[in-house]
Amino acid sequence: MPFRRPLRRELVAGSVVLVCIASAALAAWLRADPPRRPCCLGLGAYSLEEPIAADPRLRSDTLANGLRYYIRENHSPGGRVEVRLVVDAGSVLEDEDQRGLAHAVEHMVFRGTRAFPGRTIDQYLEALGMRRGEGANGATTLDETVYRLTLPADQPRVLDTALAMLAGMAHEALFDPTDARAEAGIVLEEWRSKRDARQRVTDERHAIFLAGSPYAARRVIGDTGVLHRFDLGAMRRFYDRWYRPELMAVVVVGNVDADEVTDLISRHFRHIPRGAEPLRRPKRAVVRAAGARASVLTDVEATSTEVDVWYPRPPIEFRRRADYRAALVAGLWRSVLSARLNDAAEEPGSPLVSAGVDVSRIARPLAAQVVGATAMKNRAGEALDVLAAEMAHLARDGATPREVEERGAAVLRAARAAAASGELTEDLAAEFVDHFLTGNAPISRAIADELAQELLPTITADDVTAFARGLALDSGAVVIVTAATDDSASAMHPTDLIARARAASARTVAARAAPADVKRLVAAEPVRGRIATERTIADVQAWEWVLSNGMRVILKPTRFAFDEIQLRAVAPGGASLASDADYPSAWLADAILQNTGIGALSGTRLDRMLDATSISLAPTVSDDAVTIAGSTAPQDVETFFQLLHLYFTAPRRDTVAFRRYRDRMLAATRSHDRDPDAVFLDTVAAVSSAHHPRRLRSGTRFYEAANLSAAFAFWKDRLSNASAFTVVVTGDFTLGTLRPLVERYLASLPAGHSEQPRDIGLRLEAGIVQREVVAGVAGRARTRIVLSGPIAVTSRAAEDLREVRDLVESSLDERLRETMGATYGVSVGTSFDLVPPTSYSISVDFEASPGRIDALTAAALKELERLRVEGPTQAEFERTRAARMRDYDGELESNDYWTSELSQHSRLGWPLATIATHRQDAERLTLADLRLACSTLLATRRIARVTMRPRPARPR
Numbered sequence: 001m002p003f004r005r006p007l008r009r010e011l012v013a014g015s016v017v018l019v020c021i022a023s024a025a026l027a028a029w030l031r032a033d034p035p036r037r038p039c040c041l042g043l044g045a046y047s048l049e050e051p052i053a054a055d056p057r058l059r060s061d062t063l064a065n066g067l068r069y070y071i072r073e074n075h076s077p078g079g080r081v082e083v084r085l086v087v088d089a090g091s092v093l094e095d096e097d098q099r100g101l102a103h104a105v106e107h108m109v110f111r112g113t114r115a116f117p118g119r120t121i122d123q124y125l126e127a128l129g130m131r132r133g134e135g136a137n138g139a140t141t142l143d144e145t146v147y148r149l150t151l152p153a154d155q156p157r158v159l160d161t162a163l164a165m166l167a168g169m170a171h172e173a174l175f176d177p178t179d180a181r182a183e184a185g186i187v188l189e190e191w192r193s194k195r196d197a198r199q200r201v202t203d204e205r206h207a208i209f210l211a212g213s214p215y216a217a218r219r220v221i222g223d224t225g226v227l228h229r230f231d232l233g234a235m236r237r238f239y240d241r242w243y244r245p246e247l248m249a250v251v252v253v254g255n256v257d258a259d260e261v262t263d264l265i266s267r268h269f270r271h272i273p274r275g276a277e278p279l280r281r282p283k284r285a286v287v288r289a290a291g292a293r294a295s296v297l298t299d300v301e302a303t304s305t306e307v308d309v310w311y312p313r314p315p316i317e318f319r320r321r322a323d324y325r326a327a328l329v330a331g332l333w334r335s336v337l338s339a340r341l342n343d344a345a346e347e348p349g350s351p352l353v354s355a356g357v358d359v360s361r362i363a364r365p366l367a368a369q370v371v372g373a374t375a376m377k378n379r380a381g382e383a384l385d386v387l388a389a390e391m392a393h394l395a396r397d398g399a400t401p402r403e404v405e406e407r408g409a410a411v412l413r414a415a416r417a418a419a420a421s422g423e424l425t426e427d428l429a430a431e432f433v434d435h436f437l438t439g440n441a442p443i444s445r446a447i448a449d450e451l452a453q454e455l456l457p458t459i460t461a462d463d464v465t466a467f468a469r470g471l472a473l474d475s476g477a478v479v480i481v482t483a484a485t486d487d488s489a490s491a492m493h494p495t496d497l498i499a500r501a502r503a504a505s506a507r508t509v510a511a512r513a514a515p516a517d518v519k520r521l522v523a524a525e526p527v528r529g530r531i532a533t534e535r536t537i538a539d540v541q542a543w544e545w546v547l548s549n550g551m552r553v554i555l556k557p558t559r560f561a562f563d564e565i566q567l568r569a570v571a572p573g574g575a576s577l578a579s580d581a582d583y584p585s586a587w588l589a590d591a592i593l594q595n596t597g598i599g600a601l602s603g604t605r606l607d608r609m610l611d612a613t614s615i616s617l618a619p620t621v622s623d624d625a626v627t628i629a630g631s632t633a634p635q636d637v638e639t640f641f642q643l644l645h646l647y648f649t650a651p652r653r654d655t656v657a658f659r660r661y662r663d664r665m666l667a668a669t670r671s672h673d674r675d676p677d678a679v680f681l682d683t684v685a686a687v688s689s690a691h692h693p694r695r696l697r698s699g700t701r702f703y704e705a706a707n708l709s710a711a712f713a714f715w716k717d718r719l720s721n722a723s724a725f726t727v728v729v730t731g732d733f734t735l736g737t738l739r740p741l742v743e744r745y746l747a748s749l750p751a752g753h754s755e756q757p758r759d760i761g762l763r764l765e766a767g768i769v770q771r772e773v774v775a776g777v778a779g780r781a782r783t784r785i786v787l788s789g790p791i792a793v794t795s796r797a798a799e800d801l802r803e804v805r806d807l808v809e810s811s812l813d814e815r816l817r818e819t820m821g822a823t824y825g826v827s828v829g830t831s832f833d834l835v836p837p838t839s840y841s842i843s844v845d846f847e848a849s850p851g852r853i854d855a856l857t858a859a860a861l862k863e864l865e866r867l868r869v870e871g872p873t874q875a876e877f878e879r880t881r882a883a884r885m886r887d888y889d890g891e892l893e894s895n896d897y898w899t900s901e902l903s904q905h906s907r908l909g910w911p912l913a914t915i916a917t918h919r920q921d922a923e924r925l926t927l928a929d930l931r932l933a934c935s936t937l938l939a940t941r942r943i944a945r946v947t948m949r950p951r952p953a954r955p956r
Contacts, residue, residue: 048322052441052451058432059258063266065274066246070432071261072253076422077890079154081254082429085147085166086436088249089242091218092142092284092363100222101235103140104187105243106147108235110138111179113168118179119818121165128152129882131806132813133825140220143284143364144437150426152889153255160264166250167268170243175232184230185821191221193824193847195778196677197301201482204297206362208478209312213286215363244279245272249436253429286366288312292501294479294494300777303671303678304353305489306482307383308372309391309501310360311471315367318440325455328411330369332459333467334359335407336399337371339608340390343512345664346604348656351375351382353664364438369471376667380481380489384497385504391471392505398465402514406612408456413614417633419449421561473501484671515608518600521642522745523650529747531739539913542902543735545742549751550723553742554902554912556730558895563614565637565731566899568629569644570907571724573755575694576623576835578714583694584702585710590619592711595661596654598646603657606643615640619647623694624757624834625907626718629899634732638741645745648719651712658708665703672698676776680784680948683773688786688841688944692762721752728902730895757835764788764839766941773948781853782948785860788841789940793832795910799921800933801840805830807872807880807930808842808864808938815863816846816856823848823856842937850949857947868938871931881925888919 059071091102112118125136128151135150147169149162203219210216226234250269252261316323316330334357341355355373362368371391375383423445431442443451471477479497483489529548536543542556578586585592595603610616617630617640628647632640672678682698689695696702718724727746729738791797809828816823827845832838844864848856872880891897901915914921 048320048325050321051319052321052324052443053447055428055442055444055447058442059262060432061262063245063270065270065272066244066278067269067272068249068436069262069265069269070249070251070253070436071256071258071265072428072432073256073258074253074423074425074428075255076424076893078893079152079255079889080425081151081153081159081252081256082425083149083151083159083162083166084249084251084429084433085170086249086251086433087145087147087170087243088143088247088281088437090141090143090145091220091222092215093242093282094218094222094238095234097226097231098234098238099218099226100187100191100220101226101231101238102145102242103220103222104183104227104230105173105235105239106138106140106145107183107187108175108180109147109169109173109239110136111183112174112176113165114172114174115168116165117174118176121169122818124161124165125149126810126879127882128155128158129879129884129886131810131883135886142215142218142220146433151254152886154889159252159256159261163250163252163264163268167272170245170248170269171272173239175236175239177232180230180232182818182821184227186817186824187230188224188227189822189824189848191224191227192778192780192849194221195780197299197303197675200299200778201297201302205295205480205482208293208295208480209310209362209366209368210286213363214284215286242279245269245274246278247281248272249433251429251432251436253425253432284363284365286363288366288476290476292473292477292479292498294497294501295481296490296492296494296497297480297482298485298490299482300485301674301676302482302484303675304668305375305377305380305383305484305487306372306480307375307380307387307489308370308480308482309384309387310478310480311369311371312362312366312476312478313368314365315361317438318443321451321455324443324451325459328452328455329459329463329467330359331411332404332407333357333394333399333464334369335410336403336464337390337394337468339403339407340394340512341371341373341387343604344386344390345373346657346660348660350386350660351379352386353667355387374668375489377670378488380483380487380492381497381500384479384481384501385507388473388501388504389507389509391468392507393509393511395465395468395472397511399461399468400514401461404459404461404464406608408459410611412452412456413633415445415449415452417563417614419445420563421445473498473505484674515605518605518609521599521601521639522645523599526645526744526748528744529749530743531747537912540898540902540915542912547722547742547747549747549749550754551746551749552726552906553746554726554728554906555733555735555738556728556898556902557733557735558730558898559732560893560895562732563633564631564895565634565640565729565733566629566631566895567640567644567727567729568627568899568903569725569727570625570627570903571718571721571726571755572625572834572907573718573724573757574622574625574835575714576757576760577718577755578710580693582707582710582714584697584705585707586714587621587623587697588703588706589711589715590621592658592661592706592708593619593647593651593715596657596708597652598643599650599652601646602652602654613639615643617643617647623760631731634737637733637737641741641745645749648722648749651715651719653708653712655708662703662706666700669698669700669703672700676773676778676780676948676950677782679775680773680782680946683771683948684784684786684843684944684946687769687771687946688764688788689762690764692760694760694762718755720750721755722746722749723751724754726903726906728899728906730898730902759836762835764942768943768945770945771947773946774951775948776950777953779850779950780847780948781850781950782845782847783853783857783860784946785844785857785864786841786944787843787864787938787940788839788942788944789937790837791832791840793834793838793908795905795908795914797840798832799918801830801832801842801937803880803884803925803930804933804937805842806883807876807934808844808867810879810883811867811872811876812844812846812860812863815859820856820859822852826860840937853947853949857945864938867934869935871934872927874927877927877930880930881922884922884925885919888922892916892919
């Protein structure tokens with residue numbers, strides 16, 4: 001779907017943040033249509049025609065049988081190796097009797113090869129600590145199939161064995177009939193799990209774009225008739241035809257020796273035979289229709305009205321510097337237009353709930369620029385007017401130099417920061433996969449930074465305007481309105497939509513005046529406080545300052561990521577401290593504040609300011625705490641601390657912004673009950689909390705109860721207590737640099753008093769509570785089982801809960817998915833509730849066909865009882881311990897990890913020294929430890945079970 005501003009419990013105001021093009025994983029975001037008229041200011045044509053520089057550390061070659069390989073040594077994160085087997089064949093190449101079987105082949109190759117039969121592959125990978133779907137997975141698209149392994153780099157022969165596995169998967173898959181029976185059920189359940197309103201609309205929309213092409217009838221998930229037959233002969237025919245070395249590549253990136261890996265790839269893959277004649281991948285074209293088109297798509301479960309204008313185009317080929325420059329121009333156009341649309345959405349009475357611009361890949365030969373909005377109910381036509389008018393205004397009157405300069409500067413900063421923080425192994429692997437499949441140049445962060453620094457200064461407002469003029473309504477635009485059946489948009493006619501868009505394009509749009517620069521963020525210089533005490537925390541190489549107002553500051557300078565400083569300020573208490581009447585206002589206070597702003601900055605201006613710097617900073621209110629967290633580059637660190645100071649001292653009271661925020665949230669939630677999963681989760685929340693009103697936060701009544709005065713008062717009460725806060729700072733700084741900033745902007749805050757979460761009277765009785773929900777039309781059933789109980793929240797308890805979660809998920813996945821073949825997967829989540837009396841919960845969630853959901857639920861409960869009574873087997877224990885140890889690979893070299901751990905440990909009173917020993921603690925875990933944890937955490941008598949069944953089909 002096109003980009004939308006976040007719609008969780010809050011709708012965050014502000015412009016769309018320009019994507020960080022420096023990251024290799026996000027470089028594809030730029031791969032859109034080039035501008036009609038290239039501009040070469042400051043560069044000669046020769047330099048623009050130069051190919052994009054190759055990665056000097058990449059080793060790539062082709063074996064004699066035609067298989068290509070890519071090897072790149074990299075050390076971020078440490079201890080990891082990313083391996084890919086890429087097959088240039090997807091569902092578009094299927095025969096009529098194979099629809100869906102390209103994807104089924106991907107499943108079956110994991111089910112066994114000649115050298116690794118049955119479950120050997122899964123068992124070996126799990127013994128290394130790799131979770132199914134995370135460390136080992138496959139993905140089939142319309143055009144390709146990619147197998148992915150994330151391996152530990154610290155164990156000998158692991159890479160050798162993994163490459164041997166992939167070589168077997170490439171040409172020696174067994175397609176065992178017994179295994180196929182189990183896998184057929186899993187594939188059908190994957191199909192069932194995707195039959196929601198969003199997927200149905202996506203399928204209809206793609207049918208419009210792909211009509212008349214071979215792609216139109218080759219959805220990846222396939223045809224249910226073919227899937228029910230699960231014909232191994234047809235599968236084998238696809239495998240034998242398309243799994244050929246000349247259509248394959250192997251990618252290895254990470255802590256490796258290139259010479260050694262070259263030898264391993266040659267040893268394992270050179271024997272794969274090629275055919276008598278080299279196989280060339282046939283091209284599948286998509287013919288784009290000329291002129292403007294429109295379509296109205298309706299779904300009974302649609303929860304919002306979407307208005308999108310799509311501009312389908314062949315994706316840009318990333319070969320030359322000129323290509324990258326063209327992509328930068330397209331990215332700047334998206335950012336400028338997104339900002340204007342967001343301004344339009346902020347206006348009182350606007351028909352837009354949210355809006356933005358994105359680029360979407362439809363199939364390999366077809367991408368699209370997408371301008372989209374979520375509309376207020378029954379106002380889809382007006383929303384289209386706004387989109388068409390703003391697009392035409394940008395094309396007719398042009399982008400302003402200030403707009404392009406600000407957004408270009410943001411890209412430059414992001415490129416430089418990403419390059420300074422180092423290459424990510426996963427991103428590099430993705431770039432090499434894309435290079436093999438499309439011929440696009442692989443773009444590392446360093447190369448992206450070089451290109452951005454060289455090319456962005458040459459891009460002018462005229463270039464962005466020229467790009468906008470190339471996207472006229474009659475240049476193949478497709479207007480698509482998606483609506484619920486009771487929205488007036490469902491009755492709109494495509495011809496009327498095009499006529500309306502033409503009329504709106506001719507309207508004059510008044511240019512919005514750029515807001516005046518804020519000369520001084522903090523109006524009055526704060527009276528500097530002082531650092532009262534200092535101490536060194538040697539075990540974690542950190543320092544602690546206690547300020548004169550009682551605030552505690554923990555600082556850990558690192559060199560994990562250059563140009564990055566992270567900060568998290570946390571105070572216990574949270575929304576639990578609000579009265580019942582004020583609870584909605586307190587819970588939403590963070591979102592309200594982001595919309596109303598701080599100091600002299602409105603919510604929109606604050607967002608613009610953050611876009612123009614390296615700073616991210618936002619508040620969060622939960623039931624048990626208030627948090628302000630973000631990051632910055634060193635050059636913006638004083639501005640960062642000034643904004644933090646304003647969050648404490650100067651929340652901005654803006655009635656107009658608040659009303660607009662609440663109107664948009666009410667519009668977003670009024671169709672909430674149409675979504676069967678939302679109804680299901682609301683029921684889970686109600687049942688598992690004994691219908692406590694503070695746990696029921698999804699309906700319109702909750703947002704209607706929000707009050708600006710109450711939210712404002714709650715925020716000021718919480719933030720006037722500096723002594724309640726612990727601030728953690730990690731990253732690229734020195735103590736000397738931060739000392740004056742901490743004294744001026746943090747030590748100057750009012751001391752107040754410490755707070756703790758308040759008992760809100762939530763009590764759960766022992767026993768099993770069961771509820772049935774009838775919702776949805778897609779034939780999906782779903783169950784969630786929630787186990788909960790009282791607990792003392794200690795560091796050991798937290799580790800026990802994580803280990804039991806891993807064990808339960810792995811064991812249930814083995815039983816319900818792999819053995820019974822009755823679900824696509826099992827998800828297990830855990831949490832602590834820090835509002836007294838403290839408690840924990842373990843939730844088990846899975847989907848299945850309505851006819852099998854009760855049998856799966858009974859099997860899940862039986863498995864939970866086995867683990868409670870008997871505990872894990874030795875094999876289950878080894879698998880769980882290995883997974884926990886893998887979780888910490890590379891974590892100790894991450895600012896994210898240290899910020900989170902230092903904040904949590906300091907808040908809960910856990911010894912900070914234990915942060916550095918988590919991996920060793922996992923290694924010391926014993927079978928007896930895990931059995932004790934299971935017998936304790938799974939022994940609760942508080943169990944809630946909610947099952948959703950689909951509505952009966954209406955008789956025809």
